[in-house]
Amino acid sequence: GAVVSQHPSRVICKSGTSVKIECRSLDFQATTMFWYRQFPKQSLMLMATSNEGSKATYEQGVEKDKFLINHASLTLSTLTVTSAHPEDSSFYICSASLWLIHTDTQYFGPGTRLTVL
């Protein structure tokens, strides 16, 4: 149980184009989803928190207009990287939150490797 998928797993795009990444909770409904970014040999950095039907809450330093998040249903959140540039190349990981016993537990997707040329 508690499976989270991401699509695509890997994407290469040209500078200036936009890329959409989907995150789905396959076997549970998640009121909250999170988007992270991970650079090589570094830990996960939270980018934003997404609640179904609400505007996302972005962490300090994350550009809202560049990283558009939509959480249209209890099982789907999307991250769109607009006008991507080489510095946006990274590993993007989503998580979906499931209440277990005392608190919410985040289950992570497999990640999306974005390369901007």
Place this chain on the structure above:
Amino acid sequence: EDQVTQSPEALRLQEGESSSLNCSYTVSGLRGLFWYRQDPGKGPEFLFTLYSAGEEKEKERLKATLTKKESFLHITAPKPEDSATYLCAVQRGFAGGTSYGKLTFGQGTILTVHP
């Protein structure tokens, strides 16, 4: 500000050589401490949640413990397939707003188990 520090940064073990990973934390009102395992190029895999000091949880060769300031992940008789990065994260008590439930991660410990 919540802080999580993991040590060592890297640990190399021989198969069967037991050891422990440390996670020291500072958080305002701990709601939960989480351990995840991450393989290269993949998302983190959930292992354990600990809620209060004195709590212990086990899964196969792994055992997680929690005190008021730190958590340990004990690995007993590790095998090569236990090689991965182990991440510790803390979740603070309800802070209100739409950031409820967010995690603060440590830098991770890279574990390599040689046959």
